[in-house]
Amino acid sequence: MGIGASRLTSLVNEHDDVPNLTGDELSAEVFHAPNVQFFVLNNNSIISFVEIPALDMPGGGATAGLTTSKSQVRVIIRDLGGKFSWDSSILYGPPDFYYNSPDIDPFSAPASLEISQCQPPLSNLIGDEPSLLSSQNLRHRPKDVLPIVENSADDLDNLDDLLQYVGYTSSECVSVPGHPLNSASKLHNEDGRQKEMEMINLILNQRNQEYSQSRKFSLNSCMEAKNVQSPHPADANSQFQHCRLLLNQLGFTSWERRSQFDLLKKNEQLLRELRNLDKQFCRDTHKIAVIYVATGQEDKNSILSNLGASQEFEEFVAGLGWEVELENHPGFLGGLQRNKSTGDTAPYYATPFTEVIFHVSTRMSTIFEADTIHKKVCHLGNDEVHIVWSEHSRDYRKEIIATEFCDVLIVIYPLGGRMYRIHISRKLGIPFFGPLFNGAIVGHKVLPGLVRATAINANRAKRSLISMYMNYFEERHKSVETIVQNHKDQTTFEQFAASVYSPAPSKAYPASRSSGPPSRADSACSKGIPNLAAALLDAHSKGSAYSPSMRSRTVSQSTAEDLSPHSSPQVSLRDRPLTSSQSQT
Numbered sequence: 001m002g003i004g005a006s007r008l009t010s011l012v013n014e015h016d017d018v019p020n021l022t023g024d025e026l027s028a029e030v031f032h033a034p035n036v037q038f039f040v041l042n043n044n045s046i047i048s049f050v051e052i053p054a055l056d057m058p059g060g061g062a063t064a065g066l067t068t069s070k071s072q073v074r075v076i077i078r079d080l081g082g083k084f085s086w087d088s089s090i091l092y093g094p095p096d097f098y099y100n101s102p103d104i105d106p107f108s109a110p111a112s113l114e115i116s117q118c119q120p121p122l123s124n125l126i127g128d129e130p131s132l133l134s135s136q137n138l139r140h141r142p143k144d145v146l147p148i149v150e151n152s153a154d155d156l157d158n159l160d161d162l163l164q165y166v167g168y169t170s171s172e173c174v175s176v177p178g179h180p181l182n183s184a185s186k187l188h189n190e191d192g193r194q195k196e197m198e199m200i201n202l203i204l205n206q207r208n209q210e211y212s213q214s215r216k217f218s219l220n221s222c223m224e225a226k227n228v229q230s231p232h233p234a235d236a237n238s239q240f241q242h243c244r245l246l247l248n249q250l251g252f253t254s255w256e257r258r259s260q261f262d263l264l265k266k267n268e269q270l271l272r273e274l275r276n277l278d279k280q281f282c283r284d285t286h287k288i289a290v291i292y293v294a295t296g297q298e299d300k301n302s303i304l305s306n307l308g309a310s311q312e313f314e315e316f317v318a319g320l321g322w323e324v325e326l327e328n329h330p331g332f333l334g335g336l337q338r339n340k341s342t343g344d345t346a347p348y349y350a351t352p353f354t355e356v357i358f359h360v361s362t363r364m365s366t367i368f369e370a371d372t373i374h375k376k377v378c379h380l381g382n383d384e385v386h387i388v389w390s391e392h393s394r395d396y397r398k399e400i401i402a403t404e405f406c407d408v409l410i411v412i413y414p415l416g417g418r419m420y421r422i423h424i425s426r427k428l429g430i431p432f433f434g435p436l437f438n439g440a441i442v443g444h445k446v447l448p449g450l451v452r453a454t455a456i457n458a459n460r461a462k463r464s465l466i467s468m469y470m471n472y473f474e475e476r477h478k479s480v481e482t483i484v485q486n487h488k489d490q491t492t493f494e495q496f497a498a499s500v501y502s503p504a505p506s507k508a509y510p511a512s513r514s515s516g517p518p519s520r521a522d523s524a525c526s527k528g529i530p531n532l533a534a535a536l537l538d539a540h541s542k543g544s545a546y547s548p549s550m551r552s553r554t555v556s557q558s559t560a561e562d563l564s565p566h567s568s569p570q571v572s573l574r575d576r577p578l579t580s581s582q583s584q585t
Contacts, residue, residue, distance in 0.1 A: 006331030009082035031266035037503035038264035082282035287334030319448025321349030418444035
């Protein structure tokens with residue numbers, strides 16, 4: 001997973017969290033693991049599928065409180081944008097109740113039979129008025145009382161009383177004069193009234209029959225459903241089963257995707273190129289020197305001996321980026337060491353496309369080496385852009401710290417009132433850059449951001465002059481393209497399916513033959529292809545053993561030795577794998 005802005009790509013490798021695989025980096029052991037397989041997608045992405053045991057995440061992770069499988073699938077993707085990892089797991093359902101409740105035999109009788117009391121059937125007495133169907137247990141308010149919360153009760157029908165009140169107080173709302181709103185109006189059509197009564201009688205008869213049926217079988221235990229336990233999740237038979245399931249769900253195992261999805265050849269060269277790809281940067285990186293010049297300092301030794309600076313300088317450095325500990329910083333270091341020989345911390349700045357580390361002269365430690373000045377010159381002098389904060393009365397001269405590099409020099413002079421003058425000098429041939437320019441006057445609040453942007457653009461302008469210079473994404477694309485061209489395994493669909501089913505199958509021993517060269521099936525088995533794929537290849541090369549030409553020939557062991565080199569040697573059925581036609585008989 002990524003670690004904030006300092007690391008947008010994943011640090012996870014194929015051997016992480018895999019049992020029986022040790023080591024801090026990729027090794028040839030992953031090629032022999034039965035739960036790891038490498039693929040190429042669209043000739044521009046390298047995808048690894050790894051099946052690992054379910055991990056115990058703090059608080060349960062994203063699947064907290066859900067029933068999941070005992071294994072999960074880890075997908076590691078390497079492409080132009082970087083390296084990314086995705087863990088997925090099968091969700092079986094709600095929280096696990098398989099192991100919290102006792103097993104129940106669905107065929108055993110219940111210990112105690114609870115008899116549900118059936119409601120008595122409703123009387124079949126129906127008059128000519130539909131109003132007789134209303135409940136007899138509800139009370140009604142007077143027709144001049146408005147139903148409100150204060151006079152409401154459980155046995156009061158608020159809607160019925162509201163209709164009654166509206167019809168009484170607002171006679172214009174009554175559709176039929178003299179007929180209240182809370183009672184159904186009579187049908188004017190005699191046929192309609194007759195059909196309505198017939199339908200009511202049919203519904204009541206159905207209700208009575210259902211109650212009668214319920215009373216009849218309520219004491220019969222055979223008519224009562226038993227509690228049925230859901231089946232327990234079955235253990236996977238293959239160590240790559242969940243990966244294969246995910247590949248199938250994503251559509252990568254279909255025949256239509258064969259031109260876009262291929263295997264990778266597993267060898268040491270692939271291992272080296274994957275390691276090199278993981279070490280490449282996924283963002284534009286810059287290292288910039290920041291030098292502090294105090295009052296009265298005009299020589300290299302005095303300037304580089306500063307272990308502290310003014311308050312204004314420290315505020316400026318704090319605005320360039322955030323302090324990171326070099327010992328455990330996962331991002332770009334720019335040559336600084338993790339053993340604290342070049343200091344404990346350094347200012348660092350990052351965006352989704354850029355990483356910048358600042359070599360501050362006052363941050364570098366002096367406890368490891370006696371020649372501290374020489375060590376600082378090695379780090380600061382190799383930077384192409386120098387930012388100098390000068391509090392001296394004289395202008396800073398580039399010759400004070402003589403170096404072959406320092407193509408761009410940005411000098412900041414405090415003017416008082418928290419205002420600063422900018423002086424920019426560049427070597428001949430370097431194109432213009434911004435946003436700051438020579439002679440600009442900048443305020444204290446915007447100074448760090450403008451100086452940082454100017455230094456980054458100056459570094460890019462210098463790199464644009466380098467012949468055959470490639471950006472970070474061009475280098476990464478070239479590395480991925482090289483891996484695809486050199487290591488993509490062009491296989492048949494049968495071989496591809498066999499490798500997806502079993503990434504590292506056990507070696508198949510070839511059948512013993514009396515004489516003759518090995519067949520295609522034997523050579524396929526020696527390469528690790530399962531017996532089914534080998535049998536299919538053997539069947540296509542020789543033909544079915546039950547074809548007419550084969551049935552008409554009977555070759556003994558002695559005659560098999562006299563076959564011409566152009567004919568296929570015959571093998572006993574016990575020693576050769578079954579072909580597809582033989583397995584069907």
